[in-house]
Amino acid sequence: MSRKQILLNAFNMNSVGHINHGLWTHPRDRSTEFNTLEYWTELARLLERGLFDGLFIADIAGVYDVYRQSLDLTLREAIQLPVHDPLMLVSAMAGATRHLGFGVTASLSYEPPYLLARRLSTLDHLSRGRVGWNIVTGYLESAARALGLEHQVEHDRRYDQADEYLEVLYKLFEGSWEDGAVLEDRAGRRYADPARVHKVEHHGEFYRVEGYHLCSPSPQRTPLLFQAGTSERGRRFAGRHAEGVFITGQHPQAVAEQVRQVRAEAVAAGRPADAVKLFMGLTVIVAPSEAEARDKHAEYLRYASPEAGLAHLSSSIGIDLAAYGLDEPIRYQKTNAIESVARTFTAGSGWTKRKLLEQHALGGRYPTLVGSPQQVADALANWIEQTDLDGFNLTRTVTPESYADFIDLVVPELQSRGLYKTAYAAGSLREKLFAAGPRLPASHPGAAWRDLSRSAERALRA
Amino acid sequence: MSRKQILLNAFNMNSVGHINHGLWTHPRDRSTEFNTLEYWTELARLLERGLFDGLFIADIAGVYDVYRQSLDLTLREAIQLPVHDPLMLVSAMAGATRHLGFGVTASLSYEPPYLLARRLSTLDHLSRGRVGWNIVTGYLESAARALGLEHQVEHDRRYDQADEYLEVLYKLFEGSWEDGAVLEDRAGRRYADPARVHKVEHHGEFYRVEGYHLCSPSPQRTPLLFQAGTSERGRRFAGRHAEGVFITGQHPQAVAEQVRQVRAEAVAAGRPADAVKLFMGLTVIVAPSEAEARDKHAEYLRYASPEAGLAHLSSSIGIDLAAYGLDEPIRYQKTNAIESVARTFTAGSGWTKRKLLEQHALGGRYPTLVGSPQQVADALANWIEQTDLDGFNLTRTVTPESYADFIDLVVPELQSRGLYKTAYAAGSLREKLFAAGPRLPASHPGAAWRDLSRSAERALRA
Numbered sequence: 001m002s003r004k005q006i007l008l009n010a011f012n013m014n015s016v017g018h019i020n021h022g023l024w025t026h027p028r029d030r031s032t033e034f035n036t037l038e039y040w041t042e043l044a045r046l047l048e049r050g051l052f053d054g055l056f057i058a059d060i061a062g063v064y065d066v067y068r069q070s071l072d073l074t075l076r077e078a079i080q081l082p083v084h085d086p087l088m089l090v091s092a093m094a095g096a097t098r099h100l101g102f103g104v105t106a107s108l109s110y111e112p113p114y115l116l117a118r119r120l121s122t123l124d125h126l127s128r129g130r131v132g133w134n135i136v137t138g139y140l141e142s143a144a145r146a147l148g149l150e151h152q153v154e155h156d157r158r159y160d161q162a163d164e165y166l167e168v169l170y171k172l173f174e175g176s177w178e179d180g181a182v183l184e185d186r187a188g189r190r191y192a193d194p195a196r197v198h199k200v201e202h203h204g205e206f207y208r209v210e211g212y213h214l215c216s217p218s219p220q221r222t223p224l225l226f227q228a229g230t231s232e233r234g235r236r237f238a239g240r241h242a243e244g245v246f247i248t249g250q251h252p253q254a255v256a257e258q259v260r261q262v263r264a265e266a267v268a269a270g271r272p273a274d275a276v277k278l279f280m281g282l283t284v285i286v287a288p289s290e291a292e293a294r295d296k297h298a299e300y301l302r303y304a305s306p307e308a309g310l311a312h313l314s315s316s317i318g319i320d321l322a323a324y325g326l327d328e329p330i331r332y333q334k335t336n337a338i339e340s341v342a343r344t345f346t347a348g349s350g351w352t353k354r355k356l357l358e359q360h361a362l363g364g365r366y367p368t369l370v371g372s373p374q375q376v377a378d379a380l381a382n383w384i385e386q387t388d389l390d391g392f393n394l395t396r397t398v399t400p401e402s403y404a405d406f407i408d409l410v411v412p413e414l415q416s417r418g419l420y421k422t423a424y425a426a427g428s429l430r431e432k433l434f435a436a437g438p439r440l441p442a443s444h445p446g447a448a449w450r451d452l453s454r455s456a457e458r459a460l461r462a
Numbered sequence: 463m464s465r466k467q468i469l470l471n472a473f474n475m476n477s478v479g480h481i482n483h484g485l486w487t488h489p490r491d492r493s494t495e496f497n498t499l500e501y502w503t504e505l506a507r508l509l510e511r512g513l514f515d516g517l518f519i520a521d522i523a524g525v526y527d528v529y530r531q532s533l534d535l536t537l538r539e540a541i542q543l544p545v546h547d548p549l550m551l552v553s554a555m556a557g558a559t560r561h562l563g564f565g566v567t568a569s570l571s572y573e574p575p576y577l578l579a580r581r582l583s584t585l586d587h588l589s590r591g592r593v594g595w596n597i598v599t600g601y602l603e604s605a606a607r608a609l610g611l612e613h614q615v616e617h618d619r620r621y622d623q624a625d626e627y628l629e630v631l632y633k634l635f636e637g638s639w640e641d642g643a644v645l646e647d648r649a650g651r652r653y654a655d656p657a658r659v660h661k662v663e664h665h666g667e668f669y670r671v672e673g674y675h676l677c678s679p680s681p682q683r684t685p686l687l688f689q690a691g692t693s694e695r696g697r698r699f700a701g702r703h704a705e706g707v708f709i710t711g712q713h714p715q716a717v718a719e720q721v722r723q724v725r726a727e728a729v730a731a732g733r734p735a736d737a738v739k740l741f742m743g744l745t746v747i748v749a750p751s752e753a754e755a756r757d758k759h760a761e762y763l764r765y766a767s768p769e770a771g772l773a774h775l776s777s778s779i780g781i782d783l784a785a786y787g788l789d790e791p792i793r794y795q796k797t798n799a800i801e802s803v804a805r806t807f808t809a810g811s812g813w814t815k816r817k818l819l820e821q822h823a824l825g826g827r828y829p830t831l832v833g834s835p836q837q838v839a840d841a842l843a844n845w846i847e848q849t850d851l852d853g854f855n856l857t858r859t860v861t862p863e864s865y866a867d868f869i870d871l872v873v874p875e876l877q878s879r880g881l882y883k884t885a886y887a888a889g890s891l892r893e894k895l896f897a898a899g900p901r902l903p904a905s906h907p908g909a910a911w912r913d914l915s916r917s918a919e920r921a922l923r924a
Contacts, residue, residue, distance in 0.1 A: 014584070016653055017653075022651070024653060025651055032653070036588070036590075037588050037589075041557060063676075070656075071656060071674070075656045076651060076653060076654065076656065077651065078653035078654065081654075084580065084584040084587065085577075087549075088549065088550075088553055089588070090553070091499060092553035092557045092588070094499060095499050095558070110574055111573070114523070114572075114609055115523065115573065115609070118523075118547050119549075119550060122546040122550040125498075126499050126551070143673075146576045146671055146672060146674075147574050147577070147671075148574060148576075186487040186488075189484070189767070190538050191478055191479075191539060192538065192543075194534045197533070209610060212525055212533070212543070212608075214523070214525075214544060214545050215545075215546050218497075
């Protein structure tokens with residue numbers, strides 16, 4: 001039988017510290033150059049050399065001020081602050097590459113759908129169909145206050161708002177300009193055919209939009225849709241909308257259960273189980289031999305900041321971990337932060353602060369593989385086999401060294417096992433990932449908005 | 463005496479039709495490729511070869527539906543529809559050039575200041591200080607409705623809102639991170655110094671922002687500030703904030719008066735009269751000889767659409783010009799559109815529809831120079847001398863041909879007269895234009911927010 005090929009995204013952020021905190025202090029780490037173009041175009045070229053499917057760029061619109069109710073450690077260790085806009089990076093990297101996909105994070109909580117739709121379509125045009133959107137809602141009180149709100153919207157309610165936001169976007173992406181609307185007919189003086197361009201008239205609970213999409217149809221129309229967050233409500237949202245889902249896991253059994261649940265939600269929404277590609281966050285430290293990999297790991301550990309990792313986690317779960325004693329179980333609290341992460345890293349799952357610090361030895365909370373290329377390839381294959389995952393979001397440690405190591409050492413090993421592509425497929429990001437067309441498949445709810453006149457009566461959220 | 467050197471921006475838009483409508487139908491015009499990266503990176507390189515100061519990219523967040531209360535002609539002639547996001551172009555062009563500035567338009571009416579500040583700072587970092595922001599407020603009802611508003615804010619009130627928006631941005635750009643806040647001290651594990659990063663606490667009439675700027679200080683901090691719109695209220699705004707002002711004029715005398723008024727407003731706001739560079743929109747058709755230039759003009763005229771120009775103007779002034787007879791004077795009406803344009807092109811200034819159609823022979827409303835390199839250089843020099851203008855925003859006609867013609871023919875002529883630089887100055891866009899530092903000068907009101915603790919009591923709008 002042909003083996004499932006592993007998908008790979010590089011997981012990154014337009015910031016110094018992202019996941020594995022503290023490693024910016026390593027002499028070979030270049031993350032402090034994140035504010036230069038060359039840093040990003042060189043990274044994009046490196047990833048394309050390694051045939052990575054995508055560069056996934058996380059984002060946050062607030063600051064991490066939960067730990068000690070202070071910004072001190074956040075600034076000292078550059079824990080996702082400064083954090084620059086990820087969308088501004090894409091056109092330069094698209095110009096430096098031909099195949100690499102770009103999964104950009106943009107929160108729908110603070111931007112009108114009409115303008116975000118335009119940004120994403122513009123980038124999908126410029127990259128010739130290589131853009132994915134990681135759909136997030138805000139979860140930081142600090143972001144809400146910076147954006148002029150008293151408080152953020154409550155967790156489950158944010159997903160209701162997101163459902164409607166997506167509906168508006170589908171209308172703009174899929175319904176406003178018909179196929180064939182753009183004629184470019186110079187002799188007949190008809191750039192576009194007015195009969196095939198339609199006004200969106202959306203009057204919903206959260207949004208009111210009356211207008212035409214400002215962009216002509218881009219290669220994918222709707223960019224490839226990514227989502228993270230696997231709370232019950234989050235999974236329901238993912239099952240309906242997402243084509244790529246990122247999960248955070250520690251043990252194959254729990255990850256397999258998350259994968260199963262997301263696929264079940266897709267099926268419940270009328271989509272095939274494999275309409276969603278599942279990626280798990282992972283850190284890899286690889287060297288030609290196991291001994292060298294262990295040495296490298298030990299060297300990296302000297303620069304990492306487990307405490308910075310806990311400060312990051314404090315904001316992710318809305319709980320100040322500085323207030324806990326080392327062996328105190330972390331009490332789960334219902335907060336307005338990331339529900340799925342809060343459930344994963346609290347006492348119900350057996351976590352104390354001591355265990356969290358051990359888990360964050362490398363500054364981040366993702367599982368870490370350390371070994372030879374063969375050992376890493378074995379472990380990756382095992383994860384896929386045991387969990388039904390489709391691939392991984394690889395964090396950076398010392399950058400870009402850790403990506404270069406993976407590409408030089410692990411990629412050939414995976415290729416020799418038939419577990420990784422040896423060339424990019426043609427076409428847009430969606431075509432590359434699903435071996436189908438560039439547009440949303442008919443089973444996706446967004447496809448229902450292709451004919452605005454007929455679909456006006458249908459309720460996406462029926 | 464040393465002669466004043468002429469400043470030049472290429473005036474463009476992320477669209478097919480911009481100012482000179484209809485010319486997309488010309489066989490050599492490439493504007494239908496506006497949705498590709500190569501179109502923009504090649505243009506940027508061309509302009510840098512011509513030592514242009516900047517590429518100025520207009521924008522609009524709505525559609526032109528005033529003419530015949532319809533979108534038909536707008537779509538057929540691609541009159542600024544489709545119109546893609548201009549900010550998404552910048553990083554690719556910055557990567558393709560070293561000196562060219564980028565004046566990007568972004569409306570403050572529909573975006574929270576916290577996020578626009580981040581976008582602009584991100585681009586100023588990536589371009590190493592080459593970003594200008596053209597400050598606009600929305601003026602289209604169609605945009606307001608697409609953005610979920612019942613109606614747009616009234617004209618003068620929009621400027622009150624803009625004043626406060628700028629105040630928020632100055633606090634973020636200038637006050638949130640002190641000089642020296644970023645240490646990048648690896649050995650001491652201090653990326654930034656918490657004592658030098660400050661929270662903005664803004665509680666105004668229009669905006670409420672409590673937060674830290676998400677970006678570290680960029681080369682210019684506040685991007686170079688451009689503004690158009692020369693209504694009385696607009697001029698007051700420009701005198702206070704703008705470092706570059708775009709004006710639309712037809713006759714040297716009227717332009718000289720506009721220039722005088724803007725400089726007077728700057729002085730009234732406590733700034734030097736030359737703290738504002740004034741640019742006039744202009745169309746140039748040039749060929750090696752006058753006869754060839756006239757032939758080229760005649761050829762272009764065959765493809766232009768004066769009617770599309772009037773449809774564009776109808777939305778600019780909020781008056782449906784289709785309703786007018788040919789010799790009917792255009793009645794000035796107080797609308798919510800662009801006040802200064804409405805005053806310029808209505809009966810008070812002697813305009814009938816017939817005269818407007820003649821004015822828009824090339825599809826746009828800007829003055830058009832046709833001639834040999836020497837004639838064009840004479841005319842440009844005359845404009846500068848008679849009006850105290852600093853430079854021009856050159857529209858495109860057949861693109862990129864019209865820019866290449868100007869660069870190959872007019873630039874050397876201007877250089878030989880000492881009227882144009884022969885090399886770029888070093889540094890950021892602000893340094894290049896003002897031969898001073900990269901930051902706002904001390905006389906600019908934005909500079910007052912550099913020390914947030916001291917400036918808290920000062921009211922910018924005192």
